[in-house]
Amino acid sequence: MNLRRDVRAGGTVLAALVVLGAILGWLWAVLAPSTLALVLRDGSVAELPTESYHLFDDVALFALMGLGAGLVTGAAAWVWRTRRGTTVLLLVVLGSALSALVARSVGLLAVPEGPAAAAVGSILALPPTLGTWMVLVAQPLGAAFAYTTAVAFSGDDNLGAGPARQAEPQGHSTVGASGAGSLHEGPPGFSSGSAER
Template sequence: MTAGGPDFLAPGPGPEGTPADVAPIVDRIDIRSLLRSAVLAVLGVAVVGLIGGILWGLVVPGVTGVVVAPGRAGALGADTGHRFDAVAIFACISFVAGALGGVGVWWIRSLRGSVGAVSVAIGAVVGAALAAWIGGLIAGARHPGVGDTAVGQFFSSAPSLRLDGSTVDSVGGFDFSWAIVVIAPIGALLAYLVLLLVVRRADLGVAPSGRGTQGGELVGDA
């Protein structure tokens, strides 16, 4: 080898202009880390929904009734609309809770894409079911119903979240309609979709990680 001449000891170029002994770098996915993030996302979205259920139980108005005879009671006409109000309030809270959960999961960059969308949907459904259950228990404690109310006295009962044609059998305190459970995932997925459309990058802003060579030699993160 002469000074300034070609280095004959250096690897020669491959067929595509890269050194022949250097394998192309590819991305590797850490499955365990991805699953761990997905589980945490599901739990986080479910907790947001549960908080919404607690809020609903604390603010939902009761249905006022009067005992007209022993074992017979009726609701006051002015308060019958509270049954609809209860479902409407729960639907609004569920939608907002789901949307907040969707935005929160979006900021977990490693989950952006189909895994994040599935995590959001599952977490929102679980959160809505827990919200209906816990919220119903809280509303029932605030509005206990007839109980030992004497004839001629008024009482307040908790409104139901059951809708005709979409009921879920009451088991272990669950007493709601499946129709109200789908509102939270709708809000979550809509929020997630909006953020997905806003990002104009093909990689959704996810930084590559776990990079290595096709030959099996790990070269570290890039």
């Protein structure tokens, strides 16, 4: 029964991260800047001066969005008290890596395509690109950092897993009351009068 519940919970987490990745990819396609280029006589294109900086902007925007999503994912997984531990950490990291892969795929598919042909000397807006696969590391790295930081600051041996503990009311400790009375009691047959003799 516990195994079925764990599998169901893991599937829910993975599905949520896949949806998150699709949303991140679409947002990146909308927000990432295009690169302006000049059409040359041979049909090739040359980027205008300073436009090459947008190639870095595209990568940086994707990485920062993934890092932010990973931090939120790791923090949300820590709030899930009943499932804290190594299994949840691995699930969150692997799920975030899958989410980043989905974001990259959706983002590159959602960007508008450039014109198939253009006149010589015209200016084209080249779609944003992601030139490196290293951008996929940011989201799982953020998730792992957020979760392990919460683990490091946890003072419980079981990481506080399970339902939240309720504080015990003050002044109702039976041990303290009985202990206080036993301090004034002696062994059987002993009385305060006999001690004074």
